[in-house]
Amino acid sequence: MISPAEFKQWYKNADLELIAGSHNQEINLDTNLWQGFEVYLHWYKNNNYWDIKRNRFNSKCEVYKIQKRFFSKKYDLLLTNAEILSELDSTDPALIDLRLQKPFINLMGIQLTGLVEYMNSVALLRARCLHNIQRAEMKKQALQLDLKDREIARLASQSINLNELLNDIDGADLDVPLEIAPTMFYERYKKIMSNY
Numbered sequence: 001m002i003s004p005a006e007f008k009q010w011y012k013n014a015d016l017e018l019i020a021g022s023h024n025q026e027i028n029l030d031t032n033l034w035q036g037f038e039v040y041l042h043w044y045k046n047n048n049y050w051d052i053k054r055n056r057f058n059s060k061c062e063v064y065k066i067q068k069r070f071f072s073k074k075y076d077l078l079l080t081n082a083e084i085l086s087e088l089d090s091t092d093p094a095l096i097d098l099r100l101q102k103p104f105i106n107l108m109g110i111q112l113t114g115l116v117e118y119m120n121s122v123a124l125l126r127a128r129c130l131h132n133i134q135r136a137e138m139k140k141q142a143l144q145l146d147l148k149d150r151e152i153a154r155l156a157s158q159s160i161n162l163n164e165l166l167n168d169i170d171g172a173d174l175d176v177p178l179e180i181a182p183t184m185f186y187e188r189y190k191k192i193m194s195n196y
Helices: 004-012 082-087 094-102 104-147 150-167 181-194
Strands: 018-022 039-040 063-069 075-079
Touching: 004 104, 004 181, 018 104, 039 104, 075 104, 082 094, 094 104, 104 150, 104 181, 150 181
Parallel strands: none
Antiparallel strands: 018 039, 039 063, 063 075
16 A cells, blocks of 8 residues: 555656646645546657647546546546557557556556555545534634634644644655554544544
8 A cells, every 4th residue: 555645755756757647737745636636658659648739638648547436435546548558568669669668557557556545445534534624614613703712722623633634644744554554543533533
């Protein structure tokens, strides 16, 4: 498994001939991977990863896509371009540049599989944290009208603790193995919510 923060750092350091992008921008350390993203080959059959005419990423070069499934709320890793994947083992001399990319495409697939596994293991908890942070903020605003300072302080503390948990879920400074992290996160969440 690999957390979103670890994946972004790995991607930044890997320097592959693959471009990971979201909303027509290459991902960076600040990108929210929970919104989904795609991975493109830099160059495929005279097509660049960037479609200049349409001013967006070129779908002909897309290889992988991470997106949230609507009904199950789980993340999927999709292999989006069967043509590219079928030509990775081609003996056609014209496709030598593509064959040279096979190890990088496979490596990216391994990393993305680990990322999706991690995201699915904590997605529900992350959604609960976001929901409870919003609820706490709305309650704080309502209580400010009634000047209930103790309750406002309690909700502010809850929001801080939930935000810290979110940062850990996203993998900012995680110092425990990812295999046990989801269980630890759920225990922290229960403790935070039971104290309020």
